[in-house]
Amino acid sequence: MQTARPKYLYIAGIAGRMILLLFLVSVLSFALIAKAPIDPLLSYVGAESTLSEEAKAEIVRHWGLDEPLPARCLSWMKNVLHGDFGMSITYKRPVIDVIAERFSHSIVLMMLAWAFSGALGYAAGIFAGMRRGGICDRAIKLFCLVLQSAPTFWLGLLILSFFSVKLGLFPFGLAVPAGKLAAEITLGDRIHHLILPVFTLTIVSIGKITLFTRQKLTEILNSDYILFARARGESDRQIVLRHVLRNTALPAVTLQFSSFSELFGGMALAETVFSYPGVGTAATAAALNGDAPLLLGVALIGALFVFSGNLIANILYGVVDPRLREGGDYV
């Protein structure tokens, strides 16, 4: 019998690894962006600038562009740790401000879609799994398989063209009504603009969790303890409430947390379709305009987002699950 490792050591171990990975990922992103053929000076001053060569050399020296790559990376990291991400070339504002403003939009979008797809997908998975082989089950399974194969932006386009263009129920993109003063924008306006992007993102992420829950349910229903429960005369309802929910909830939540990466990608695509002013559209604009500081900032935020999801998933998996809590190999 192995002795259980203390919980805090486990969490500390995971957190330590996460920090190491975050460091490596930011080095990787920095290297990728710094190696780009796009000249940061040129994209800053513009192609038709009238700056003299001396002034350009001054900027290069000021930014440290003439230093070797590791030194630049190090100074960038030092600044990032102080909260200074540099200036965005596209928006002419500090990157941290741009990201803070846009991420507040994106996070609402992502979290709503995350919660809806989790709850609906889980319910649909349980429903399908309990009626395995029936018409409902087949329909749900087919629906999910097709949805999983559908590109996010395409679904977004169809939803936009149907609900917004054809039926005229919802606004055509953006997060707030165009031409309205910031003070006059109500919560209702924001929600009205959020519905379609959230709907798209929910639909896209629902397939995975439904199919997963359904699969898990099948395993559970084939187990001996369910056979025993049935022999005791438990009804379907009782079986779901007493056995199924307890055994499927944790894996489902864990899966949902570890799918932050796809959520982020889907968010970027959905935002582009609905011209929603979030991080996704900022990333595209940054990369298309050669705005290295903003692109780096977005990459860092994306990595941080994915890591927090993985961290929570790992902790849930290792700490909450009683079987793993009893000791044994965590890795």
Add this chain to the structure above:
Amino acid sequence: MSDLGRRRPRFALNTRTWLILCIAVAAIYLLGVFVWGLCLRPAAYAVHYADKFAPPGAKYLFGADFMGRDMFFRCIKGLSLSLVVGMCASLVSSVIGLAFGVSSALLGGKFDRFVLLCVDCCMGLPHLVLLILISYMLGRGVRGVLIGVALTHWPELTRLIRAEVLQLRAAQYVQAARRMGRTGFQVAFEHILPHVVPVYIVGLVLLFPHAIMHEASITFLGFGLPAETPAIGVILSEAMRHIATGKWWLALFPGLMLITAVVLFDVIGENLKKLLNPDSGNE
């Protein structure tokens, strides 16, 4: 076979034949589209301003776009382009995955930890962001997409193959071979690789849809193939500009073609998985 036929006269196919049939039909469709698209001359989707925004009908099966180009032929061409990208990506990524997966499981120790770190590092960034970064580094364009898609799909397969090899490594016949003095290389090639091949092939096929979707996504965002190529991503991002005026067919049909291709690859992959697994292949 004949026994089965007597028991179930209406469906005289057992699972195995049925699986092979599914795979064949899917493969023939995909191959057909691929070859057709490659052989298609640009004249087939040439510009006809007279037919600008013609709705789908007898003349234009999928309608025509803002330059009067036939959407059906553009879709076929675009899909075959996607298949080329998918093929490159799957081949490169799966070879990396195979090499990393097998070697990390067999060598263990520091190398194993290094590979796992690489995998986590690659999966740490949202996939789309990583693709954007790689495309940015390579100055956008076809090269950026190809290399980006090819180099970012190996982590999942590496994990899968590593787990498979770890299981095999503990198997008794492998242990026995080791004790009998076979070298590490001999064990790897004679005893382990043949068993990894099914996982590898299925992984290769299932990589396809991911690669195609990512290519289309990144192209849609404006990083990938140049605007004049008839790629699905380009077609859809053009369609986005005309959605507001109700030109729904510009978006619907290309997407449906893409979904069909993706679903068919999934069908092939899942059926191959069942077929190659002796337990479920003979049910």
